[in-house]
Amino acid sequence: xxxxxxxxxxxxxxxxxxxxxxxxxxxxxxxxxxxxxxxxxxxxxxxxxxxxxxxxxxxxxxxxxxxxxxxxxxxxxxxxxxxxxxxxxxxxxxxxxxxxxxxxxxxxxxxxxxxxxxxxxxxxxxxxxxxxxxxxxxxxxxxxxxxxxxxxxxxxxxxxxxxxxxxxxxxxxxxxxxxxxxxxxxxxxxxxxxxxxxxxxxxxxxxxxxxxxxxxxxxxxxxxxxxxxxxxxxxxxxxxxxxxxxxxxxxxxxxxxxxxxxxxxxxxxxxxxxxxxxxxxxxxxxxxxxxxxxxxxxxxxxxxxx
DNA sequence: AAGTTTGACAACCGCCAACCA
DNA sequence: GTGGTTGGCGGTTGTCAAACT
Numbered sequence: 184x185x186x187x188x189x190x191x192x193x194x195x196x197x198x199x200x201x202x203x204x205x206x207x208x209x210x211x212x213x214x215x216x217x218x219x220x221x222x223x224x225x226x227x228x229x230x231x232x233x234x235x236x237x238x239x240x241x242x243x244x245x246x247x248x249x250x251x252x253x254x255x256x257x258x259x260x261x262x263x264x265x266x267x268x269x270x271x272x273x274x275x276x277x278x279x280x281x282x283x284x285x286x287x288x289x290x291x292x293x294x295x296x297x298x299x300x301x302x303x304x305x306x307x308x309x310x311x312x313x314x315x316x317x318x319x320x321x322x323x324x325x326x327x328x329x330x331x332x333x334x335x336x337x338x339x340x341x342x343x344x345x346x347x348x349x350x351x352x353x354x355x356x357x358x359x360x361x362x363x364x365x366x367x368x369x370x371x372x373x374x375x376x377x378x379x380x381x382x383x384x385x386x387x388x389x390x391x392x393x394x395x396x397x398x399x400x401x402x403x404x405x406x407x408x409x410x411x412x413x414x415x416x417x418x419x420x421x422x423x424x425x426x427x428x429x430x431x432x433x434x435x436x437x438x439x440x441x442x443x444x445x446x447x448x449x450x451x452x453x454x455x456x457x458x459x460x461x462x463x464x465x466x467x468x469x470x471x472x473x474x475x476x477x478x479x480x481x482x483x484x485x486x487x488x489x
Numbered sequence: 490a491a492g493t494t495t496g497a498c499a500a501c502c503g504c505c506a507a508c509c510a
Numbered sequence: 511g512t513g514g515t516t517g518g519c520g521g522t523t524g525t526c527a528a529a530c531t
Contacts, residue, residue, distance in 0.1 A: 275519060291498055
């Protein structure tokens, strides 16, 4: 074989492109039941015709229950600019300062909004600057690194932020602040049209039922790397069990799961199911989650001959 | 109304580092 | 110590919808 590593999977046998709701549900359910100890093996175990990497990306960037979607606030945007100024294209590091935000999302925001905006503002500054203006004055203004990072965007050189002078870490939680004004800004409300959590039109469970405050904001614990697999493994998903006897966490997770289905637009005659089973959907251990829900979905594993 | 352009975002690709046998 | 495997990261591309002509 020549140089390079073997592909992570057989590219001819994996599906590519946008994920279908059925695939989302399949992946979500599998991870909640079994965790994700091995991404490479996960697609096969879950019955998905996807590359393990693709599953990981989909989970991290979209399906994780703690992922925060919706527009970035001006404060968040400014923080991204500052962080990028300090550490460059270290998107994962930048994302670590934004609970619930993903590196991919921040990267997209930078590439589509902030980069252009900064270039424009730099141009304006250059136009406004007098001929006698020295480069050192620019440096002292704090724009030097920013300018450098704009010019050398792909260098990826890192300067470890000296714990970032401009950043007062203790304040960072204000991105998920409990201050009402900040919460109002951050709430996945009307100004967050893409939020996965905002819709309540079709939801059969109210936000309060699934643990979402009225303002639409989900409080995510700082220890956001909860092992949802363990969490769900601890639940009793057996059909016979009485939902009333499930621990609170089980019910809450089940509510969330139902909420996810709604948000994905996957509800089909689940009303009775929810009523009959006190909201907890029945999931068979072998599980073919989406299959019963989406008998006609074109991309469902069922239709692909699994 | 139809075609084209632009913007936003999801997803893929390839590289690299960490881990393990 | 070495080679293989895996997860993670950053760059790039693809897709779709909105805006524009």
